[in-house]
Amino acid sequence: MLKKLAYLLFIIAPVVQVYGGCPHCFRVARVKLIEKNGDERTGYIPVYYENISPENERRLSTGDDLKKVLSPLPAAVYFVEKYFSFKEIGNVVIKEDVEKISMEDIEKIIFIRWEKFWGAIHMPYLPREEMMKLRRKKILHVEKVSGQTVDYYLINLNPEIPEEEFKLFVKYSPIEIQDFLRVVYHLTRLSPRRRARKDTTIDMERLKGTIQKALSYIDEGIKELSIPWKNKYIGEYLDSIRHTFQKRREFYSALLSYIESKNTEPLETFINKEIKSDTIKKDIMREINETKEKGTGEVKIIRKIMQIFYKRLSLPDDSVFQKTMKESEIILLIRPWD
Numbered sequence: 001m002l003k004k005l006a007y008l009l010f011i012i013a014p015v016v017q018v019y020g021g022c023p024h025c026f027r028v029a030r031v032k033l034i035e036k037n038g039d040e041r042t043g044y045i046p047v048y049y050e051n052i053s054p055e056n057e058r059r060l061s062t063g064d065d066l067k068k069v070l071s072p073l074p075a076a077v078y079f080v081e082k083y084f085s086f087k088e089i090g091n092v093v094i095k096e097d098v099e100k101i102s103m104e105d106i107e108k109i110i111f112i113r114w115e116k117f118w119g120a121i122h123m124p125y126l127p128r129e130e131m132m133k134l135r136r137k138k139i140l141h142v143e144k145v146s147g148q149t150v151d152y153y154l155i156n157l158n159p160e161i162p163e164e165e166f167k168l169f170v171k172y173s174p175i176e177i178q179d180f181l182r183v184v185y186h187l188t189r190l191s192p193r194r195r196a197r198k199d200t201t202i203d204m205e206r207l208k209g210t211i212q213k214a215l216s217y218i219d220e221g222i223k224e225l226s227i228p229w230k231n232k233y234i235g236e237y238l239d240s241i242r243h244t245f246q247k248r249r250e251f252y253s254a255l256l257s258y259i260e261s262k263n264t265e266p267l268e269t270f271i272n273k274e275i276k277s278d279t280i281k282k283d284i285m286r287e288i289n290e291t292k293e294k295g296t297g298e299v300k301i302i303r304k305i306m307q308i309f310y311k312r313l314s315l316p317d318d319s320v321f322q323k324t325m326k327e328s329e330i331i332l333l334i335r336p337w338d
Helices: 005-019 054-059 130-137 162-171 177-186 191-196 202-224 232-261 267-272 278-294 298-310 318-328
Strands: 023-033 038-050 076-079 085-088 090-094 099-102 108-120 140-144 149-156 328-337
Touching: 005 177, 038 108, 054 267, 085 191, 090 130, 099 177, 140 278, 149 162, 162 177, 162 232, 177 298, 202 232, 202 298, 232 298, 232 318, 267 278, 278 298, 318 328
Parallel strands: none
Antiparallel strands: 023 038, 023 108, 038 076, 076 099, 085 090, 140 149, 149 328
């Protein structure tokens, strides 16, 4: 994922996106909703730029009927009676309060004013229970991770979690960890056409470089995570990552030894230690030795080894991460922006 996108970009992005063609971006308007059943409610709706031109956005005045302005008219609007603003994370709504109302049930949408509330896809939301915690407790630390289309805000409400410990939890979360995925990605880039030409030097060098970078990342992780923890739940989560990192380090080192010098001993040691099935062990080692004798086929055998160990060397999945957050009073807010 992309890292450290400036917060200012998020603030000015809607202005850029309006004129840059971002149909799924929106600005929130305060409106009076008059329904065909006679009900009248005042609240907020996101107005998407695919339904309003920049000229009409500027010309809108209090009292105008948005049903006569929006084009094409959307099939429904997403209405909420209130939203909440936080200095650290911006504007957020309660998920359960957002209503999808069919345009066929609406008589008029009377425009009142534009809010300083922009976004994309949908209004950022939290479940009611988490929003109540957020309003009731003090926000102690916020870490933001920027992805390709969303920003992730991890929010610490627990005074017993030191800031440095919280930052490590974020750094080694599923949102941020990528070392193993990079190695797998480069394996998928080993072209069959190049293999047919026996021209795998570039690919193998690229894979070698990727593994070396992953090892550097893992070494840093093992060092950072080899400390006592204040929070029990975060400690258990990060200790499990450190344990997996130690296994990955041994695995990557064995792969490097095989790639660089065709030395199979470290790989054989790791396979014997981590795989219980004698049949699988024999099958892998037979293929490794045959490949070594032929002097070709390294790409194929490395790919197979990676597939075998992918699950065995996986980090805690998202459900474990979510459980740890809940136990530790950490909230995750996802804010789409493109």
